[in-house]
Structures are given as C-alpha cells and as structure tokens.
Amino acid sequence: GQQLNQSPQSMFIQEGEDVSMNCTSSSIFNTWLWYKQDPGEGPVLLIALYKAGELTSNGRLTAQFGITRKDSFLNISASIPSDVGIYFCAGHSGLQGAQKLVFGQGTRLTINP
Amino acid sequence: DSGVTQTPKHLITATGQRVTLRCSPRSGDLSVYWYQQSLDQGLQFLIQYYNGEERAKGNILERFSAQQFPDLHSELNLSSLELGDSALYFCASSQSTGFGTEAFFGQGTRLTVV
Numbered sequence: 001g002q003q004l005n006q007s008p009q010s011m012f013i014q015e016g017e018d019v020s021m022n023c024t025s026s027s028i029f030n031t032w033l034w035y036k037q038d039p040g041e042g043p044v045l046l047i048a049l050y051k052a053g054e055l056t057s058n059g060r061l062t063a064q065f066g067i068t069r070k071d072s073f074l075n076i077s078a079s080i081p082s083d084v085g086i087y088f089c090a091g092h093s094g095l096q097g098a099q100k101l102v103f104g105q106g107t108r109l110t111i112n113p
Numbered sequence: 114d115s116g117v118t119q120t121p122k123h124l125i126t127a128t129g130q131r132v133t134l135r136c137s138p139r140s141g142d143l144s145v146y147w148y149q150q151s152l153d154q155g156l157q158f159l160i161q162y163y164n165g166e167e168r169a170k171g172n173i174l175e176r177f178s179a180q181q182f183p184d185l186h187s188e189l190n191l192s193s194l195e196l197g198d199s200a201l202y203f204c205a206s207s208q209s210t211g212f213g214t215e216a217f218f219g220q221g222t223r224l225t226v227v
Contacts, residue, residue, distance in 0.1 A: 033215065033216070035218075040201075040221075040223075041220060041221070042115065042117075042203055042218035042219050042220045042221050043156070043203070043218045044115070044218070045215055045216070045217060045218075048215045088155065088156065090156075090216075100158055100161065100169045100171060101146055101158065101161075101205070101216055102158060103148075103155050103156040103157075103158070104155065105154075105155040106155050
C-alpha cells in the first residue's frame, strides 16, 4: 500500500531551537496535513496544505506542500516545552470519492529545558 | 474539543470476545475514518465510510468490520479478539471524501485484550 516516509523518527533538542521534519512519498498526494499527538490523546490538526508549492503558517509553525506533490515539510521555530509530542504528516490520495488518508510513522519531539 | 466523540474511552476484554466501538462525527461531516494505533506506532488506516457507504479500505482484518448508520454515526466491530489487537482505536471525520478535506480526530478508545 501507499506509504509516507517521515523523518526524523525522533528529535532531542534544546528549548528555543528550531525544528524541521519532512515527509516524502513515491506517490502524488492531493492534500498534505500535519497533526500533533499528545500521549493518550487523539491527533490534533495543525496545518492543512492544498496546493503544490503552498507555504502556510500557524503561529510558530510553517509547512510547505512540495512542488512535486510528493513531499512536505514542517518547521517549528523557537521551540517551547509544550511542543513536545509526536508529529504526524498525512496525505490524501486516490480518486475522488475513494480517498484514503495515509499517515507517516511520526516524529517524536523531546525538548530539554 | 474536535467535535468527534468516541465511546467508550477505555475497554478491557478477554481473548476471543467481541467488542463494538462507537464514533459520532462532527456535525455536518459525512465521512468517517477508523485508525488503529499500537503502542508507540503510527496510525494504521482501517476503513472509511462516506454517507453510509464503504469508500476505502486499508489494512483491516477479516475479524474486524464497520458500518455507518443513517444518522452518520459509525461502529467498529472487533471479534475473536487476540492479545495483539490491544491498541488505541481512533475515529476521524471530515465533510466529504473530496480533495482538500481536513479530518478531525476523536479522543480514541483504548482497547486492552487480556
């Protein structure tokens, strides 16, 4: 089946550092979504991207939809302790009316104060 | 609060048993997705329903089945449970199956099979 390759799998950073993670696929996606999941909770949507080349920000978060439609990245600037969690990318693919939302394996972010 | 409601929040059951997980989508959302998340793993897509009809299938076992009812709530049925079925099960909903659709997740049901 379709897979999203998300990297890195984990990150250990100091508070205040910037963070960058990305997702790649061998297939084209029509939409890229970025989610954050806290332990024991459901994923929460952070940013949605709809067009190739689109760059969207949400506070300290910035995400881009790759020109080839096969990749996306998420940047977090000036990290703070509440940024800790698992970040997932997800992509919509498939024909209209028969789409699947496929997730990457996640990037676990740990912040040292 | 995402507006997606899942019940129960926790479920403990024995091997061989059958359970039903319930999901109420956000108001106005026609599409429901089910995902399984094992410990420290990613989200595995199981199945998607749109307005009562199955639209996409992922890695869903034959022992598992789902349906979406006329009021748009959905149920995921897990039968002949095995220890390996212990996981978090998430439901997500979105307005449509169309392009550019955002999906919002419930809080999940934690299933423990003993």
